[in-house]
Amino acid sequence: MNKKISIILIIALSLFFTETIYANELTTPSGISISDVERFVDDYAHEYIGETTAGASIVILKDNKVVLSKGYGYGDIENQIKINPNTAVFEWGSVSKLFVWVSVMQLVEQGKIDLDEDINRYLPKGFLTKLTYDDPITMLDLMNHTAGFEENIFDTGYANEYRVKSLEEGLKIAEPNQVYRPGKVVAYSNYSTSLAAYIVQLITEQDFNEYVDEHIFQKLGILDSTSYLSLGRNEQITKNKVNGYELIEEGDFKLSTPYYMSMYPSGEINGTAPDLAKFAMALMPQSENENVLFEDENTLVTMLSQSYAINENVPGIAHGFWEYDGKFKGLTHGGNTVSFSSNFHIVPEENFAVIILTNQASESDITYGLTKELVGEKEIDEVKLADLPNSQITEGTYLTTRRMKSGFLNLYYYLLPLTVKSLNANEIEVSLVGMKANYVQTYPNVYKMTKGSTMFIPTNVLYFSIEDGEVKQISTSISDYLPLDKNIFWLTISAVLFIYCLVYFIASPFVLIVISILNRRRKKPSIKIRKWVYLLNIVGTAFIVNIILLVIRMLSNSDRGYFEVFPQIVANYVLTILSVVFIIFILVNWKKATLMKLQRAIYLLSIVTIVILIFLLITWQFYS
Template identity: 70%
Template sequence: MYKKLFLLLLIALIPLFPQTLYANEYETPSGIPLSEVEDYVDDYVSDYIGKTTAGASIVIVKNNEIVLSKEYGFGDIENQVKIDSGTSIFEWGSISKLFVWVSVMQLVEQGKINLDEDIRNYLPNGFIKHLKYDDPITMLDLMNHTAGFEERIFDLGYANANQLKPLDVGLQIAEPNQIYRPGEVVAYSNYSTSLAAYIVQLITDQDFNEYVEEHIFQRLGFSDSTAYLLSESNEQIIKNKVNGYELVDKGKFERSTEYYMSLYPSGAINGTAQDLAKFSNALMPQSQNKNVLFENEDTLKKLLSQSHSANEHAPGIAHGFWEYDGTYKGFTHGGNTNSFSSNFHIVPEENFSVIILTNQASELDISYGLVKELVGEKEQHTVSSSHLPSSKSLEGKYISARRIESGFLNLYAYLVPLTVTSINEKEIEVSLAGATAVYTQTYPDVYKMKNGHPLFIPTSVLYFSNDDGDIKQVHTSISDYLPMDKSPYWLTINAILAVYCFLFFILSPFVLIISNILSRKRKKQSLKIRKWIYLLNFAGAAFVLNVSLLIIRMLRNIDRAYTEVLPHIVTNYILTIISSISIAFFLINIKQDKTTKFQFYLYLLTIISIILLISLLITWQFYS
């Protein structure tokens, strides 16, 4: 009888203490029981480690306690050395940017930085030179990547540490052009972040890496991480650093070349996943303990509050963090170098975080795929289909706002566009670089990823803004896309003409040799103009060789100083001068020499082809 009464009483009291009974039932935001997390992760990564991913270090934190800290794969594949637990050092890539934004907010808290102030008021006079607009650029623009800078690859980093420059010098060498009006377009920018770090350096009168070490790393108790790897005190960290790899084929990995960032605040921190877990704990709501990063809890709240969004139903940016549309609102940032890939994801509402570091370039399956499984997806409350516009109007090709506009690398954006195709009235297929995903419309012109390649997980929500039905921008929290500004037909014609010019100047020397042999047999010599045509063909073949070598060098390694490609640019100018002189002397001497019709038309075709080739090189900026 007493047992029955006790049981009934217990059942009646269950609603009064649900946390006690259910706290450990669903520990991850996606609903995976804490007791099953390790098995789940083990099973997930087994499909990738050693097959498409070299190695990984994974840490999962719940309620400020590490519930999983585990390493997979090899840090040295050649010698079969496994990644060590808690000591293996990885490059964090762009996760490093988060430490710039925390530094900025520390100075905001102290009243030394105003987020809405024009950054030129903090910089030396004339420090930024390549501005297109007079509008002020604020620190908030730098945090939101809306300062309007184009992408720049040259001098961002180098394969040789001896090429590194001090931060201020590196910023001046690598300064990009401003191509968008401030505040209008999100164009992810390494330069913006490093510029913000330089402002921290100027205000504190302390090298940025030293500031981070003192005001963030030491406060958090980092033991195996450094903001500047080449410091003499980092001998042990360098020793513990794992090798970075590129995936050549399934199960086959190739050692990557070393990479040293000149604009180091944007992506040069090296450290462990366990130290990043300490960082994630400091970003959680502090109910009892004082926050070690900020004096005022409101500063942390401001840091993780939305600072930019194009639509209320689409995730935006929170002072440098990317908002994530998961089961619960997340804040995240990925990282990529030419040897490592990483992902840092926190869910403050659930006091949950996951950190994934891999020693492989462009890794997506674990760093993004596993995170998605752990944090889950937000349940969508879609608007009635009758209130949603047709997806047909979205079809087309879009180029990334994070693009190079100045110089020959501007061609890349047109070779790899974002392509949108309508599947039905409310679904679209999005493709990029051979990867595809299906998106479903959840609100007017807002599309949520339904399924597809992990490449699209960071941009799982797209918002298409329009002006009277014409798509103006495709908004994501990382970087926007803009409608293609060149006709596909125009691009196709350019491609055909380029192939023609290359083939012509590869084959024409052989045709000229045959023509010369035939002319000698017939005793029909045209020496005066023939030598200029020969020179013209030499110039054309040299153009083809020079541009081909430039493309091959960039494909093999894009981490170069501009001075390394400058000889190719200068060569194009020299060959253009040679070509112009050759054409001029040919026209002067054409009436003095006798030529066959075949020779005359061949010579004329050569002139037209060289002019066409030079025009294409000018169009695609192979002279800058």
Template identity: 55%
Template sequence: MGKPVRKKLVPIVLSMIVLVSTFFSWPVTSLAVEETSSKAILASELGKTTPSGIPISELEGFVDNYVKDYIGKTTSGAAIVVLKDNQIVLSKGYGDANIEKDIPVDTRKTVFEWGSITKLFVWTSVMQLVEQGKIDLNEDIRTYLPEGFLTKLKYDSPITMLDLMHHTAGFEDYIFDLGYSSPDKVKSLEEGLKLAEPVQVYKPGEVVAYSNFSTSLAAYIVELLTGQEFYQYTSEHIFSKIDSKNASIHPKLSDNKKLLENKATGYKLNGPSQFIESNDFYVSMYPSGAINGTAEDLAKFASALMLKEEDSSPLFQKKETLDEFLTQSYSANENILGNAHGFWEYDGRKRGLTHGGNTEAFSSNLHIVPEENFAVIILTNQSGEMDICYGLTKELVGEESVSVAASNENMPDASELEGTYTSARRAYHGFLNIYYELIPLKITAVNDREIQLGMSGLSANYIQTSPYVYKKIKGHTLFDAMEAIYFHVENGKVTQISAPISDYLPVSTGKSLPFLIMYLILAVLSVSYLIVSPLILLFHGIRQRRKKHPASLLQRWNSILILTGTAIVINNFILIARMLIDNLRAYSEIAAHIIINYGLTASGVISIVFMLVKGRKTELTKLQKFYYGLSIIMFFILVFLLIVWQFYR
């Protein structure tokens, strides 16, 4: 889920969720679950292939061979289910659900966190209410919300339900109070939204910036319109309609505690084949990523989205509603795919619809190809897993062949696009904004038609297929979520890069690499001085006591200033360490550090005032003037850096 993307090296990864309504029974061509191995392929499946061309009869062998490079090495376990024509043609668990207890993964039994795939259930519920005439996708959402519910809006422009679906409502990324390691901290959806409301930093409809808040806000609107808690609505209008008995969206799993008995243990990778057990994950804004369930239960949801002409939908009263749901609703350019009412479109051999999910220690991917009636469901109990979730999916659904435009076509030169960019999905307020400055997207021209994208030491190459549209031709799996990008150019300068999950914006001058280096140098100088100086003060104080020379008033104020600066450094080191150890924190847990910063800074300023007043009345040597002046300068540098990086917010 939008488990804070700051955990991943890249703010790309991604998630969204579908919800359902109506009271129709399971379609005639229901999902077959009697056999869960491709060894039991029906005769009717022989001769059929995946969209990429792999024969269904060879599917299990292909998947077995693919995952062996990752299971037990970079990934603890994975549950993989493949559907073709509403039939399971592969359902197989790989690796361990619990390493210590040697419990293998079982696609029918093992429970995983689905992460942001949960968002698709929100959008399903929204489309159900659209079908019932209760929601207009183009209406300002404030007409559905209590007056004054949103308090941090910067623009008067309406925010529509489509903006929430497309992640174009303009909200910054706010990560506090998103996830908790204890269910006791979970609050109601309404309280969670109020507690974690982000500032609106973009004009609605103009910038894609992935937002957990937007999805949960849409779910809250569903609550208001139906009079049901969202988890109750989901259970009644989605899970029951698709006969899902081993999945729950309840933030504490209180409605199906049996799932806890079969839940996989989540892991983080600490080195090759070295796995560390991770914290549990609970959220107040649970509609953005709290579903726990098995792979075959998620397969039932995927199957309900792909119907044959003669079938009716268990989720919608009209087939037209499902058709609309899966139709493109947003794209930044006619030559690239975009968003389909909350699904991300994928340009494979055939058009796909997909959504991934990430929590503290689980990664997942759901990919459907409606035209082929084909789906891939992959759930892992591994933090930040990409090679199986996205790499295997790509192998099964195939990639569109990238055709380079004719050489005589008038195409912009790639050098025009070179520069450094930062994700639009980012925090603008508070000290965590630093993180996003440390993982910029670097673009360099390979030749006049080809560019290379670089981030966190990883890279991928893209070729220009139409003016300012580039498609990936090779590179790291990390960039698979950005298979096609579009550059907005005005007067020869890039103003925005449109990409799935999050757009990218030019790095401001004040946050460019030269400035970052300058800030780093200043930080090293200031922190080093304030860490070493107390030791010098201690040594000097001992000498003065031995010689029975009491410290002057000016010396004492200087000592207070230095120790105050040292305390500020230690306070913020502890703050950073606490966030690194466990980033699932409420803002209330770190607010004390911000308050301490204010108090210590005030103490330091008072010390400086007294030093300046006393210094004017005291004869000082040049060395003393330099020493006291240096203390004041280093303290002000520290305060300046804390202001720049918003450690007072």
């Protein structure tokens, strides 16, 4: 009898402890068992690696421990060299910005930076020369990307290291215009972050990369990464760097170009996923009452608290970190270069983090898709449709605030607008560059993503600011969108007119050659006006060739210095002057020449066409 009782007790105790262990089993914020997370990630990655993603290094943290560190795919596709997660070096891209904000908060803690102070207090007198508004720019504005700077592609990144300048010189060369009033619009800005890093450099009298190495890397034991990769130095890191790729089509990858920056604090860190995991661990609750990065643990609390939000029901910005509306509040930042993509995501209240580095340009299936699966999505509460505005008010075409408004590249953004379409009273479809996502209204004018392309995951919540029955701004934690500022009719007319000029001046040289041959055969006497018309048409063709070459060069590699395209801008001026001269000579000889009606019509058409082309070039800023 005692034996039977003992057996029953053992079984009961076994069941009790099993249920207790199961109940307390660690999970990801989305609910995936930590014991099963490797299989889940393997299955997920298998779907994309080699198809839409070249390779990846993934690290997952839970309760200050690494629960997964694994490489997927190839760091060198041509030679079939697999990614070693412990040594593979990737470009972190804009994840590098988080190290700027930690540096700033370290100086805030020391009383050397006031987040609400005008940054001109810290900069050399007259350093910023293109400010439009008298409103001061604060360090918080730089952190929140609300300083008002336009995007500037030129002189941000280079394919060759020898073009890199010092941080100070790089900031002076690439200074953008201030096109928004400070504090009013979120316009993601590499310049803002690098300017903040320069302020750290001025205050500490230490090169920023050296400051990061001493005050962050060394404290965290980061050994296989560098904040400023330079050939001839960091040989081991350079040796361990994997190749970066561009996706041509599914399963087909093209070797991409290197990426070097003068404004390196915004995106130049090269390193391993385990090193980035050490940084993530330092930002989450510690097992002991000691913080590695700050003297006062309240500084970390402040840094991870919200510093900007347009509405209480939408995620905002936490001193440079993007807030993410997941199952639990996330703090995140993505990164992209011409060859690499990354995502850094922490969930402090769950003591969880996921770090994903890929050697694939513009990758989102794993960087954002897998992260979403691991951190989970907050359930959408049932809402009373009667209390919500009809979604039709959101319909329209919008442009990102992160765009160039000065120079010929402003045209590029009109070709890639964000469009919003109402599906029903409470649901919208958002489209961008051919990708789509559906959003449902959860609060008045707040829309949460329900399905669609992974590229929309970082902006999974949209807020529409409505005034006088019209959308004035779409807000996200990364960059806002503003209504299209040019009439659709005018944009269509511009496109039609340019296509007409393109066809006319491509065809005109061949037509003129044929006419010239026929005139010679018929032995028709040459007249002066004909020569000037021919020259005018040649100038028109030269305009078209110059513009096409400019477009091809920018599409093939947008990481250029302005000096590289400056000769083509000058060429537009020269061709314009020649056009005016030839038109004057044509008009002077107009009355002297004996012309048939058809000749007059053709000559007049050439004048009108080149005037239209020059007008379009002026309108779209091809002279700056």
